[in-house]
Amino acid sequence: MRPSSNGDAAEHQESIEAQDLSAEFRKYIGRQVSYATHGIHRYPAKFIPQIPRFCLKSLSEAGDVVLDPFMGSGTTLLESYIMGRSCYGIDIHPLARLIAKVKTTPLEPGPLEREAEELIRKIREDDEVNDAWIPEIPNRDHWFRPKVLQELGTIKKHIWEMRPGPQQDFFKICFSSVIRRLSNSDSDSLIPEVTSFRRKLDQQGKTSFDVFAKFDNSVRSRLVDVRDLWKISRDVMDRYRERPRVDIIGRDARDIDLEDSSVDLAVTSPPYASAVHYVSVHKLEMFWLDMIKGTADLDAEIIGSARAYSSEYRDWHPKSRIRSLNEVLGQLTEKDRKSAYVVWKYFDQMRMNFNEVNRVLARGSSYCMIVGENTFRRVRIPTYRILAQVAADSGFELKTTYMYDVINRHLDIPRWNDSRIERDYILVLRRRKSAQNEAL
């Protein structure tokens, strides 16, 4: 493989010294991390709002334009809005896009509360059989009891009959939030799973399948969040001359629909190589929301997915110019070529993202990436270090690194460190020149 003209920069970024911010982030717990609409829906691998806030505060000012190309549930978007920055968000995951939209759309509480009362009344008074509203779900009866299916169908009917718009989206999120809890899945498992423990609880009558009461509660508690966001949005209007915009602009972080040099700061936490199964985690909700017909197509588009066909890696050579990636590929190849390929493909897709973010960032602006280490097939992957090197080839220099011990993680990334201290890094990558578009 041809050595990179930027190889020195890549090697230079192998050794990383990080400033410790653990004490700074440790103090935020509970309500402080889920204020306003931050907690409106569960989402895997969310970061606490104080992390993007820290980046926004140190690297941008009010009126700037921010981008999160892997926005997930929209934490960066909401923080940008609160701090008077306009923000673009991208995510391949349809449920993430709906959560982010609802999370960042202030709604006037009065009319929404009246709409909620009306909706709940119609649902409770409906005595029709609403089978037609129950979607096709593989193994449907394994996941849901017949009565639950019927009653979810009734709720869905009344939400889907509303006028499309922000209010309807809000109720879709309230609906989505109860689906997992009303399924037969163990509520503690990240990916839906019907466990013997859960079956036992059901037999002992310790689980509730009161569909309408759960939906009612879901609406009422989210109305509190909406009121909070509405209040904040009034403050934002008073404080900033220009009202910050929030726009969800597309699906794929490898192909960004923005003009060259139009962004002042990018902040993100990317996916990991084969770590969180974003599609499986929320498949039940996405079936109910008519977002997917199956899981394969969406999974194939997720960066870091473990899905790969043998035709993709038959002629592929497990080799890279980046020393630490090369080491990882060597260890994984000893186990099997497919795993090595999946990891290589992850970094190659992240390279495409770095190239795109480089293009849309203004000269001298930064890309903050929040990322740690993980393991795959018992091989340690120093993801943050390899990404810093991939970024070097895409025209970024590593300006500063912060690190912090992770608390309150909603995340299931298999970690290397047996001591249970999980550590994440904030890489501050400054755009130095255009990307070279070279192979890894």
Ligand SMILES: C[S@@+](CC[C@H](N)C(=O)[O-])C[C@H]1O[C@@H](n2cnc3c(N)ncnc32)[C@H](O)[C@@H]1O
């Ligand atoms: C670590 S999560 C982001 C979580 C986010 N910071 C939050 O607070 O909710 C990474 C996200 O990358 C998204 N993703 C994976 N592949 C993608 C792609 N090709 N384009 C855009 N987003 C993608 C996943 O759907 C997931 O939502």
